Amino acid sequence: MSKLDAKLTSVSPYVLSIFRIVFGLLLTIHATQKLFAWPVGTPAADGTLTGPAIPVGMWPYWWGGLIEIVVGLLLVAGLVTRLAALVGSGEMAFAYFTQHQPTGLWPIENGGELAVHNCFAFFLLVFTGGGAWALDALREGKKTKR
Numbered sequence: 001m002s003k004l005d006a007k008l009t010s011v012s013p014y015v016l017s018i019f020r021i022v023f024g025l026l027l028t029i030h031a032t033q034k035l036f037a038w039p040v041g042t043p044a045a046d047g048t049l050t051g052p053a054i055p056v057g058m059w060p061y062w063w064g065g066l067i068e069i070v071v072g073l074l075l076v077a078g079l080v081t082r083l084a085a086l087v088g089s090g091e092m093a094f095a096y097f098t099q100h101q102p103t104g105l106w107p108i109e110n111g112g113e114l115a116v117h118n119c120f121a122f123f124l125l126v127f128t129g130g131g132a133w134a135l136d137a138l139r140e141g142k143k144t145k146r
Contacts, residue, residue, distance in 0.1 A: 017078065017131030023121060024075030027068050027088070034065030060098070067091050075125070078134020082126050089122035 034054050042051035054061045074084035092115045100112030107113045130136045
């Protein structure tokens with residue numbers, strides 16, 4: 001293993017944590033846009049981001065926003081990361097196959113690139129966990145010290 005590989009391997013748990021935190025924050029903000037029209041509104045008919053929040057209970061968008069805010073906050077904290085990521089990956093797969101794929105075969109054609117990217121980013125976190133700076137890591141540390 002080269003020195004570069006060794007160095008990158010030694011910092012990868014920390015970089016993974018940064019990825020998880022940023023990904024979780026972006027997902028949380030995406031959810032607050034849907035649920036509360038904050039920090040900007042939802043897409044309006046004129047193409048601006050001045051639309052209202054999605055009405056409470058509207059299937060599937062409001063429920064997707066609810067899942068996204070819970071999953072996003074869990075990811076930011078690094079709490080039950082693998083389970084939260086599995087739920088998020090499933091939600092994105094559902095979103096892709098019900099909202100995007102029926103309008104075209106390829107994600108570039110049907111506007112589903114973000115759903116596919118997110119699905120696989122979540123899926124990666126299912127297998128990697130939350131990294132060094134996660135509440136999961138603290139919980140695991142306490143278990144091994146017993």
